[in-house]
Amino acid sequence: MPTTLTPAEVFAPGEYLRDELEARGWTGEEFAEIIGRPVQVVSEILNGRKQIVPETALAIADALGTSAELWVNLQTAYNLHEAKAVRPASSDVARRSALRNVVPVAELRRRGWLPDTNDISQLECAVKELLGVDEIGAVPRFAVAARRSNRETVLFTPQQTAWLARVRLLAENKSVKPFDRRLALSVASDLAHRIYHPSDLGELAAWLAECGVVLVTLLPLRSSKMDGAAIQLENGTPVIGLSSRGDRMDGYVFTLLHELAHICLGHLEACGVTADEDIGTLEPAVGFEAEANQQAAKWIMPEDAVIPTGRRPTMASVLETASRYRVHPSFVIGRIQHAEKDYSILRRSIAKVRPFVACEN
Numbered sequence: 001m002p003t004t005l006t007p008a009e010v011f012a013p014g015e016y017l018r019d020e021l022e023a024r025g026w027t028g029e030e031f032a033e034i035i036g037r038p039v040q041v042v043s044e045i046l047n048g049r050k051q052i053v054p055e056t057a058l059a060i061a062d063a064l065g066t067s068a069e070l071w072v073n074l075q076t077a078y079n080l081h082e083a084k085a086v087r088p089a090s091s092d093v094a095r096r097s098a099l100r101n102v103v104p105v106a107e108l109r110r111r112g113w114l115p116d117t118n119d120i121s122q123l124e125c126a127v128k129e130l131l132g133v134d135e136i137g138a139v140p141r142f143a144v145a146a147r148r149s150n151r152e153t154v155l156f157t158p159q160q161t162a163w164l165a166r167v168r169l170l171a172e173n174k175s176v177k178p179f180d181r182r183l184a185l186s187v188a189s190d191l192a193h194r195i196y197h198p199s200d201l202g203e204l205a206a207w208l209a210e211c212g213v214v215l216v217t218l219l220p221l222r223s224s225k226m227d228g229a230a231i232q233l234e235n236g237t238p239v240i241g242l243s244s245r246g247d248r249m250d251g252y253v254f255t256l257l258h259e260l261a262h263i264c265l266g267h268l269e270a271c272g273v274t275a276d277e278d279i280g281t282l283e284p285a286v287g288f289e290a291e292a293n294q295q296a297a298k299w300i301m302p303e304d305a306v307i308p309t310g311r312r313p314t315m316a317s318v319l320e321t322a323s324r325y326r327v328h329p330s331f332v333i334g335r336i337q338h339a340e341k342d343y344s345i346l347r348r349s350i351a352k353v354r355p356f357v358a359c360e361n
Contacts, residue, residue, distance in 0.1 A: 010081035012048035013074035020064055021046075035059040051075055095120050098136055103127055103162040107221055111361060113166055131165045140165055144231045159224040167241030168231055170360050171214045179212030179238055181264060187211050188260045191253070192300040193326045198249055198351040202358070204256065213263065214239040215256070218360045227251070230259040230268065238263045244359060249351040250334030257296035265291065300335075301325050307335050315349060 021031055032042040037056065044050035052060070057071040099105055105123065108114040114126045124136055131140045144164060156164065187207055194200060194207070205215040214233075220226055220243035227246075231239040240259045244252055262268065267288050297303070305325055308317040313336055315329075322329040330350045337347075 010078055012078050013052050013071055014046040014048045016074060017060065017071075018046050031063070034063050051079070092120050095124065095136075099123060099127060101158065102136060103130070103158050104221060107159075108162060111221075113162070130162065130169065132168075144229050157224070159221040160226050163218065163221050163224050163226055163243070164229055164231065164241065167216045167218050167229065167239065168233065170216045170218065171231065171237070171239040171241070172233060174209075174214050174216070176209040176214050176237065177212045179236070183211040184208075184213060184260065185264050188257060188264060188299050191257065192328075192331060195249075195253065195328050197328075198353070198356045201249070201252070201353060201356045204357070208240065208260075212237065213260070215242070216240070216360055217242045217244055217357050219243065220245045228255040228259050230262040232268050238268075244353050244357065247352050247354050248334075249328065249330040249353055252353045252357075253331070254296055254300065254334065257299050258292045261292040261295040261299075262288070265295065267292065297335075300331050301327060305335070307332060307339065313346070315346065318346065318349070 021028065026034075028042050028046055029039050032039040035042075035056070036059065041050060041056075045052060045056070052071050052075045054068070054072060057068040057075075060066070060071050061068040099120070103114075105114065105127075108130075109116050113130060115122055117123065127136060128134065131138075133140055140161060187210070191204075191207065194203070208215045214237060216239065218241055224243070224245075226243050228240065228242045231241060233239060240256060240263070242252060242255055242259075246252075294303075301307075302325070305321075307321055308314070318329050318332050318336070321332045325332075328351070333346045333350055
């Protein structure tokens with residue numbers, strides 16, 4: 001038979017003290033003399049009008065042979081009970097905390113992704129709209145493959161989740177032609193050879209739109225560790241989101257081709273992730289990340305490409321290699337650095353990205 005449990009009544013510590021005095025036959029006046037406190041103070045404690053402070057708890061403990069912690073804890077328990085009695089069942093503190101476990105609220109307000117308000121209800125509505133969820137804490141739903149530096153974690157961080165959701169939101173407002181996988185493969189294989197100058201990066205969105213892929217360059221959130229992602233919208237349109245983290249042309253284009261490889265090689269479909277399933281990453285899928293990396297590298301330069309070797313390659317050798325493979329020198333330097341595992345080589349010679357691409361906010 002089910003039993004309904006009700007919380008035990010909590011009494012003011014003065015009630016317990018009164019019982020102790022009665023058991024000993026002491027009056028309040030006598031006890032005030034024993035502990036060296038004014039009679040009025042003891043009277044107010046006994047009648048629940050004054051709290052037992054630590055100094056008084058020590059005196060009571062000495063007089064009654066108890067611990068001071070006993071009286072301090074009784075007072076604390078009673079204070080909490082009283083506070084809970086007048087507190088709303090649903091605390092705004094808990095709601096504000098839960099919201100920040102989902103997205104970095106302060107940064108999103110600064111970026112204009114959320115309204116600049118402290119109204120918790122308004123913020124909750126804005127976060128649900130951004131993430132496309134009905135409840136705070138629900139997992140956003142869309143197909144995604146992400147290139148990030150914290151691959152050891154299966155779940156996305158609040159920063160990464162917010163960034164991905166913003167990419168999706170921006171992508172939904174862009175128009176492209178129907179996705180053509182064959183044309184996308186053609187563009188991918190030729191893309192690195194179309195970039196003669198960093199200003200050509202401004203054409204990337206148009207080139208991808210022709211084959212039905214949306215490109216969004218969205219500045220990264222602080223500590224997001226996100227380079228890029230391939231997202232599939234509910235209508236099936238593939239989207240590539242790039243953060244331009246590092247602001248290097250070689251990394252930016254490689255990440256773009258890496259995500260394009262996921263799309264062209266059918267990794268989203270092969271992994272069984274659809275717009276109706278929980279957000280997930282393809283990184284745990286065996287071979288998919290390596291396959292995308294390998295394909296992206298091939299689209300830039302052949303696997304057996306002969307690159308300058310040694311610790312101090314000259315710029316002249318880099319330019320000669322770039323001319324031979326018809327790519328921008330930044331890609332050759334990137335390949336050298338990857339092979340040598342030395343990221344200081346000719347770093348200053350790599351072109352920047354952000355001056356030449358339309359970065360969304």
